């Protein structure tokens with residue numbers, strides 16, 4: 483049994499938690515919250531569904547940015563507040579973005595937000611239109627003023643995740659270049675920036691794999707967790723079936739100083755659609771991780787994932803156990819382990 487530590491992350495003693503059910507795991511040591519989904523349909527006026535959303539501890543409670551599909555079908559980002567990170571209340575108004583001068587600067591649509599704290603600033607990263615689907619970004623320190631940052635990448639790219647600290651004095655971001663449709667391909671890349679404006683030195687991190695559950699495309703999920711074994715990444719892997727895509731949750735561990743190098747990559751999915759709220763909904767068979775809350779004191783990890791493009795659900799794991807499982811079932815290929823520059 484390893485003794486892995488979560489690094490550079492304060493304890494979150496009030497994080498949501500439920501012990502694992504009795505009995506052996508069939509696969510990965512990860513289990514769903516018994517009261518899933520934690521956010522149901524029509525959660526706030528004018529919003530039909532909330533899913534694919536990100537949360538963080540904030541001032542002793544929790545705050546989050548939520549993908550709300552409005553009743554006109556257009557997705558936008560809504561702020562949510564919670565005492566326990568399970569029961570959420572949402573602002574009825576979508577998040578209001580401004581530019582550097584404080585003037586309105588709203589995207590046409592916005593979805594799949596991530597939320598990452600670096601030093602004292604919280605960064606939002608999402609997908610929006612920039613003459614094609616691309617990544618949008620903003621920052622806030624108080625969750626009242628949200629100031630846009632220039633879009634980091636050209637279209638088409640719908641899936642970006644920021645690291646929670648600089649590496650070699652550079653901000654680091656994972657992303658997944660794509661196409662203008664439902665994208666039947668896709669690998670995870672990493673880019674770095676000295677200032678959150680200019681992004682470059684792009685490197686390949688990991689590709690889709692021959693494992694059936696991630697054989698079409700993969701994409702970043704929750705912000706990587708810094709651990710004594712490397713960056714623990716929960717990501718999504720997609721397979722194709724005669725009835726469409728299936729989105730599962732995968733796990734990998736990236737090198738701490740050179741995260742384009744994959745140290746371990748689990749050949750098995752960690753979680754795949756099995757419950758009614760994952761299998762049935764607006765888009766069936768989707769589990770899409772966007773955030774974790776983790777406690778460095780206990781190694782407890784709560785994974786927030788969108789279910790069937792209709793709900794938010796919660797799963798739990800323990801750092802030691804999930805790292806052991808990923809290492810035990812690791813298969814890394816040459817394109818994963820190399821530096822990723824060709």
Ligand code: BMA
Nearest residue numbers: 534593594765768770788791
């Ligand atoms: C992806 C994204 C996600 C969505 C998934 C399944 O391309 O659009 O927001 O959850 O498809 O529909």
